[in-house]
Amino acid sequence: MxxxxxxxxxxxxxxxxxxxxxxxxxxxxxxxxxxxxxxxxxxxxxxxxxxxxxxxxxxxxxxxxxxxxxxxxxxxxxxxxxxxxxxxxxxxxxxxxxxxxxxxxxxxxxxKSPRITGLSELEGKGVSYCAICDAFFYQNKDVCVIGNGDYAIHEAQILAQTSKTVTILTNGTELTAEVPENIKVINKKILSVDGTNCVESVTFDDRSTLTVSGVFVAIGVxxxxxxxxxxxxxxxxxxxxxxxxxxxxxxxxxxxxxxxxxxxxxxxxxxxxxxxxxxxxxxxxxxx
Ligand SMILES: Cc1cc2nc3c(=O)[nH]c(=O)nc-3n(C[C@H](O)[C@H](O)[C@H](O)COP(=O)(O)OP(=O)(O)OC[C@H]3O[C@@H](n4cnc5c(N)ncnc54)[C@H](O)[C@@H]3O)c2cc1C
Structure with missing residues (x-):
């Protein structure tokens, strides 16, 4: 059959x-x-x-x-x-x-994408929705994945094969999946994704920043x-x-x-x- x-x-x-x-x-x-x-x-x-x-x-x-x-x-x-x-x-x-x-x-x-200042403006300039498509461009670079579940972990694991560091940003939500050791997690709420011509960093609500070249969006399912x-x-x-x-x-x-x-x-x-x-x-x- x-x-x-x-x-x-x-x-x-x-x-x-x-x-x-x-x-x-x-x-x-x-x-x-x-x-x-x-x-x-x-x-x-x-x-x-x-x-x-x-x-x-x-x-x-x-x-x-x-x-x-x-x-x-x-x-x-x-x-x-x-x-x-x-x-x-x-x-x-x-x-x-x-x-x-x-x-x-x-x-x-x-x-829809989350409403984060700078996210849609930097789409294609460091903001991506597809790790398997774009991981190549971030070899040996610092990247992050916005998300909190299995889908985000899946994307992070693809990136971890070639990127320098991968950080999951839960944007203030609770993690719903187990995170492998080689991937860091930041639980703070995201204020903005920043950069002039391309992504340079992410700013959190306590005004701290994370320097990254790529932001991958993998929210929910x-x-x-x-x-x-x-x-x-x-x-x-x-x-x-x-x-x-x-x-x-x-x-x-x-x-x-x-x-x-x-x-x-x-x-x-x-x-x-x-x-x-x-x-x-x-x-x-x-x-x-
Ligand atoms: C609040 C509301 C009110 C509505 N009122 C009406 C109405 O009165 N009359 C009317 O005709 N229509 C109404 N609709 C629209 C109607 O519900 C949709 O048009 C219809 O359900 C679409 O059917 P679908 O099978 O294409 O998708 P959906 O019904 O959305 O089903 C999608 C399926 O995909 C699954 N899925 C998605 N991603 C994944 C994944 N990664 N892994 C595994 N599974 C996944 C989901 O679990 C779900 O089973 C309403 C919709 C909403 C939101």
Whole structure:
């Protein structure tokens, strides 16, 4: 059986999983890291067949009925996507790595950057959102990663292979992951990222500073745009570009729901998911 992996258990991911599983030809696993946008909706009153239901209830119903069909759900945080020698996707989570024959990214809309003075102005001039893409430019230099969880640690570990020092800046939040010994941690709140033409330092709320050449942003969970950018998916702003079959520019990698833009509503996410599921069935049966 071919293996389809879906990142995201919101309406897009679960709809795709239903079609894939019901084809009877594919092994389907859905990975998700807790709550979706849907679960945050207090009440859904504009979706077909529902008078009023909390987003959380609708999400739970969707997931429970999918589980009854035999779809596997894994609770884990995806921190990276890579490819094997045959160019099949490998999904790296904070718990394990999984190989897929086809992958669907249904991770919802991407997160915004934190509001820190100087951060957006210095984007591309020392502020980066992708360690694997930009670590090369910071060889033997001091860098920091803004974040406090598994995703930040993953980025810091990539940088630690080539940079002189790596410091995690939690920006006043509590660490939620174990930090390896070679990585320092500063818990203070960040006031600004400073530099004239490129990043030179970070200033904290007690006016102390850290001299760095690079600031990598890895807050919370890796968002759809973060992962997309790292594997070279074409983007339109912060939305993943897909063709009429919900396939990205990388064969075998599909995207659906809020992460592809358009109407950010449950109905569109369900439609996208169904379309992606059907296209993935065809892709999997056509491929070796
Ligand atoms: C407050 C609020 C109210 C809303 N009200 C309505 C409404 O009334 N009607 C309506 O139609 N729509 C409403 N929406 C919009 C609707 O919820 C979204 O359009 C819909 O949920 C999008 O579905 P999705 O599957 O694309 O993404 P999401 O529902 O956001 O699901 C994304 C999934 O990806 C997972 N994920 C993300 N990153 C990772 C990672 N790194 N590792 C593992 N898993 C990851 C998440 O855990 C989640 O399971 C509302 C949204 C919000 C926030």
């Amino acid at each position: 071919k293996k389809a992996i879906i990142i995201g258990s919101g309406p897009a991911g679960v709809s795709a999983a239903l079609y894939l599983k019901r084809s009877g030809k594919n092994d389907v696993t859905v990975i998700s890291n807790g709550k979706s946008a849907l679960a945050k909706a207090e009440k859904i009153e504009n979706y077909y067949g529902i008078e009023a239901m909390s987003g959380e209830e609708l999400e739970t119903q969707g997931i429970e009925s999918a589980k009854k069909l035999g779809i596997d759900f894994i609770n884990a945080q995806v921190v990276a996507i890579t490819f094997d020698d045959l160019f099949k996707p490998i999904i790296e989570t904070n718990k394990e790595s999984l190989r897929a024959d086809a992958l669907l990214i249904a991770m919802g809309a991407s997160r 890796a968002g759809s745009t973060d992962l997309a950018r790292k594997i070279g998916l074409e983007l339109d702003g912060n939305k993943i570009k897909v063709d009429e079959n919900m396939m990205t520019n990388i064969p075998g990698v599909f995207a659906a729901g809020d992460c592809t833009g358009g109407l950010l509503q449950v109905s569109k996410a369900v439609y996208d998911g169904a379309s992606a599921g059907l296209a993935m069935i065809k892709y999997l049966s056509d491929s070796q």
